[in-house]
Amino acid sequence: MNITRNITVLRIGEQAQIVDFANNLVARKLMAMGLLPGSSITLVRSAPFGGAFYIKSEHHYIALRKEEAKQVLISND
Amino acid sequence: MTDKIKKIALLGNPNAGKSSLFNQLTGLRQKVGNFPGVTVERKSGIAKLLNQQEVEIIDLPGTYSLYPTSLDERVALDALINLQNKDFPNAIIYILDVMHLERHLLLLTQIIDLKIPIIVALNMNDVATQQHIFCDEKKLSDALQLPCIKINGRNGEGVEKIKSAIVDIFETKTSQSGTLFYPLSASEKNIVQKTQSFYNAKNEYHALLLVHHAKRSNFISTENKSQIAQQIQANAFDSLDAQLNEIMQRYEAFTPIVRMVLQKSFSNSKTITDRIDAIVTNKYIGPFIFFGLMLFVFQAIFAWSSIPMDWIDGQFAALASYIQNGLQENTFSKLLVEGIIPGISGILVFVPQIAILFLLISLLEEVGYMSRAVYMFDNIMQKFGLNGRSIVSLISGGACAIPAIMSTRTISNQKERLITIMVTPFISCSARIPVFAVLIGFVMPSYKIGIFNSQGLVFMALYLIGIMAALIAAYAFKKILKSNDVSYLMLELPEYKKPHWRNVFYTVYGKLNSFIFGAGKIIFFVSIVLWFLASFGPKHKMEEAINVATIESSMMQYDKATTELHIAAKKLEASYAGIAGKFIEPIIQPLGFDWKIGIALITSFAAREVFVGTISTLYSIGKDADNLTIKQKLQQEKNATGKPVFTMAVALSLVLFYLFAMQCISTLATVRRETNSLKWPLIQFVYMSGTAYLVSLIVFQIFK
Numbered sequence: 001m002n003i004t005r006n007i008t009v010l011r012i013g014e015q016a017q018i019v020d021f022a023n024n025l026v027a028r029k030l031m032a033m034g035l036l037p038g039s040s041i042t043l044v045r046s047a048p049f050g051g052a053f054y055i056k057s058e059h060h061y062i063a064l065r066k067e068e069a070k071q072v073l074i075s076n077d
Numbered sequence: 078m079t080d081k082i083k084k085i086a087l088l089g090n091p092n093a094g095k096s097s098l099f100n101q102l103t104g105l106r107q108k109v110g111n112f113p114g115v116t117v118e119r120k121s122g123i124a125k126l127l128n129q130q131e132v133e134i135i136d137l138p139g140t141y142s143l144y145p146t147s148l149d150e151r152v153a154l155d156a157l158i159n160l161q162n163k164d165f166p167n168a169i170i171y172i173l174d175v176m177h178l179e180r181h182l183l184l185l186t187q188i189i190d191l192k193i194p195i196i197v198a199l200n201m202n203d204v205a206t207q208q209h210i211f212c213d214e215k216k217l218s219d220a221l222q223l224p225c226i227k228i229n230g231r232n233g234e235g236v237e238k239i240k241s242a243i244v245d246i247f248e249t250k251t252s253q254s255g256t257l258f259y260p261l262s263a264s265e266k267n268i269v270q271k272t273q274s275f276y277n278a279k280n281e282y283h284a285l286l287l288v289h290h291a292k293r294s295n296f297i298s299t300e301n302k303s304q305i306a307q308q309i310q311a312n313a314f315d316s317l318d319a320q321l322n323e324i325m326q327r328y329e330a331f332t333p334i335v336r337m338v339l340q341k342s343f344s345n346s347k348t349i350t351d352r353i354d355a356i357v358t359n360k361y362i363g364p365f366i367f368f369g370l371m372l373f374v375f376q377a378i379f380a381w382s383s384i385p386m387d388w389i390d391g392q393f394a395a396l397a398s399y400i401q402n403g404l405q406e407n408t409f410s411k412l413l414v415e416g417i418i419p420g421i422s423g424i425l426v427f428v429p430q431i432a433i434l435f436l437l438i439s440l441l442e443e444v445g446y447m448s449r450a451v452y453m454f455d456n457i458m459q460k461f462g463l464n465g466r467s468i469v470s471l472i473s474g475g476a477c478a479i480p481a482i483m484s485t486r487t488i489s490n491q492k493e494r495l496i497t498i499m500v501t502p503f504i505s506c507s508a509r510i511p512v513f514a515v516l517i518g519f520v521m522p523s524y525k526i527g528i529f530n531s532q533g534l535v536f537m538a539l540y541l542i543g544i545m546a547a548l549i550a551a552y553a554f555k556k557i558l559k560s561n562d563v564s565y566l567m568l569e570l571p572e573y574k575k576p577h578w579r580n581v582f583y584t585v586y587g588k589l590n591s592f593i594f595g596a597g598k599i600i601f602f603v604s605i606v607l608w609f610l611a612s613f614g615p616k617h618k619m620e621e622a623i624n625v626a627t628i629e630s631s632m633m634q635y636d637k638a639t640t641e642l643h644i645a646a647k648k649l650e651a652s653y654a655g656i657a658g659k660f661i662e663p664i665i666q667p668l669g670f671d672w673k674i675g676i677a678l679i680t681s682f683a684a685r686e687v688f689v690g691t692i693s694t695l696y697s698i699g700k701d702a703d704n705l706t707i708k709q710k711l712q713q714e715k716n717a718t719g720k721p722v723f724t725m726a727v728a729l730s731l732v733l734f735y736l737f738a739m740q741c742i743s744t745l746a747t748v749r750r751e752t753n754s755l756k757w758p759l760i761q762f763v764y765m766s767g768t769a770y771l772v773s774l775i776v777f778q779i780f781k
Contacts, residue, residue: 026565028142045358045359048364054452059176062569
């Protein structure tokens with residue numbers, strides 16, 4: 001398991017599992033929004049002018065800026 | 078029971094369906110204002126219970142947890158942990174979306190531990206039903222030991238049950254669950270006990286929240302703050318770690334409940350939202366759809382509102398002339414006909430634009446589109462310190478800055494919202510068009526360049542300059558303004574849903590209400606003052622002006638109509654506005670403006686298009702003259718040395734002045750209301766009009 005991977009390295013449509021967060025503030029917000037370690041996420045698309053990611057977890061859609069997406073550590077499941 | 082009205086807070090995650098329930102509970106008996114000291118919108122209203130008792134319902138900003146990340150969320154937190162807060166509720170209605178039961182339980186278990194009486198409203202949203210997600214509210218009620226009621230924001234199902242549950246809570250005082258969802262850790266217990274020894278907290282969890290939030294809570298005394306800080310240090314307590322630990326433990330505690338009460342057949346098949354977003358947020362097509370929608374919004378406020386606006390104008394003009402004919406001419410009738418009626422008309426004329434803009438915006442917001450716009454344009458707008466939602470305001474500003482500035486309420490980042498408010502008036506609004514139309518002929522002769530008309534190109538250039546000015550100013554504000562909020566984008570994109578028309582209606586109603594009775598008052602007052610300044614002057618001067626004008630007219634053998642125009646011009650010159658125009662002449666002379674233009678600058682504070690009317694009066698041009706006639710008259714105007722007044726340099730300088738200057742009291746009144754301060758409208762006036770002055774000065778000095 002390679003946990004240095006984060007959301008920004010995912011290909012469009014690729015699925016992965018959240019393992020941990022590199023930043024506690026990002027962790028607090030995303031966990032409160034329902035994204036926990038163990039949650040399965042899919043990178044759906046990236047924003048038209050770059051900078052943001054559209055991710056999906058079950059029926060839950062979330063937009064993340066690149067800086068935040070980097071803090072979400074993942075492993076492929 | 079005290080006779081003071083009971084307060085009930087509506088609480089829930091963003092997009093849980095709070096506003097639907099709020100509207101169902103309060104109907105038209107709602108007020109929109111600000112939470113004290115901040116510009117976060119506070120909606121409250123009165124609900125009548127079944128026993129005729131009235132309660133106040135307060136719509137707290139949506140939040141994911143009691144660990145806030147934005148000012149909105151902090152306001153919600155303060156209302157729940159600050160016992161002196163006027164909005165501290167007697168009970169909470171917690172709105173929970175069945176579709177997202179699990180993560181919506183986090184905040185619920187936090188307030189359960191705070192031991193404020195709770196009624197849980199289970200919003201069965203349409204999407205959940207479509208996807209066969211069902212929730213057993215009896216089982217949930219048993220597990221949480223709280224009343225759980227299914228509601229439907231669309232048809233009002235369950236609202237009566239909520240009302241009777243409120244009565245039950247206050248009458249029977251059923252003590253709610255004593256079990257805590259989160260047992261404090263040993264170190265938390267230690268700090269909490271110490272804190273409770275000097276601070277009168279309601280319970281352990283309340284004390285724990287005070288410890289976490291002491292630093293940023295103004296209601297805690299400096300002494301208590303330092304005591305808490307000491308405790309944190311003495312116990313080597315890591316607040317953020319503790320919060321994360323708490324959130325994890327809460328999820329572990331309620332996940333079994335979710336499994337027990339929720340039936341869902343989760344499938345990986347594409348939902349409606351997936352399918353819509355594949356197109357609407359598509360990297361390439363998405364922006365085009367957005368600009369198509371914005372073009373539609375712009376067209377709607379620009380074109381659709383002109384019919385009702387003309388109608389309102391016409392009705393008030395008819396009323397004025399009716400009164401004028403019926404009343405003897407005296408100061409009172411003049412005040413009524415020339416001051417009060419146009420003043421009211423000048424407020425109501427904005428109603429169609431505001432109504433149409435908010436109809437469309439709240440529709441886009443209701444269906445869930447707006448957060449997609451934020452996602453798509455976040456990167457570009459961030460560079461200018463703006464938000465994806467700012468685009469809507471900037472584009473609406475092309476019709477009128479007033480509804481545009483009011484629409485910034487949906488921008489939750491305070492800095493981004495403020496910047497949007499500050500720069501939106503640079504976008505050329507419809508009131509500038511009459512001014513440009515009269516002056517453009519002096520700037521550029523009309524001829525064809527390919528398929529374009531030269532004057533049309535100048536028009537377009539003026540719009541582009543306005544847009545550029547707005548972006549440059551935004552960038553400057555971004556660099557200057559400090560913000561306490563960390564900038565981030567972790568945004569929920571809610572499932573698309575059919576709009577609740579009731580919510581759309583209440584949004585439009587609320588906006589009109591707050592405009593007419595908020596900013597409207599200032600607009601009315603200022604237009605009366607401006608009328609007074611233009612109609613009155615020192616008595617002997619006014620009489621002298623009338624005499625001189627009458628003598629001059631008879632010498633020139635003017636007919637009756639021309640004589641009246643000539644008298645009106647001389648009276649305006651002798652009025653206080655005339656005096657003020659002459660007074661500022663030395664200041665505006667370097668821009669190429671004389672005192673007559675000075676008067677027009679002053680009177681057009683009521684609205685930019687008044688410029689044309691004032692100029693017509695000053696140059697004795699009839700009221701109904703078209704632009705061409707005005708232009709011809711102005712071309713004939715010579716100054717004392719016999720040179721024409723309206724040269725290309727003067728007209729260009731004047732056009733640019735109107736493009737940049739904050740020449741609109743209605744906008745300033747709206748900014749004053751929306752920022753809840755005098756500081757920001759003042760800064761806006763100074764920086765915009767300062768820019769206008771500088772640009773006009775440079776341009777005139779070059780081209781003269």
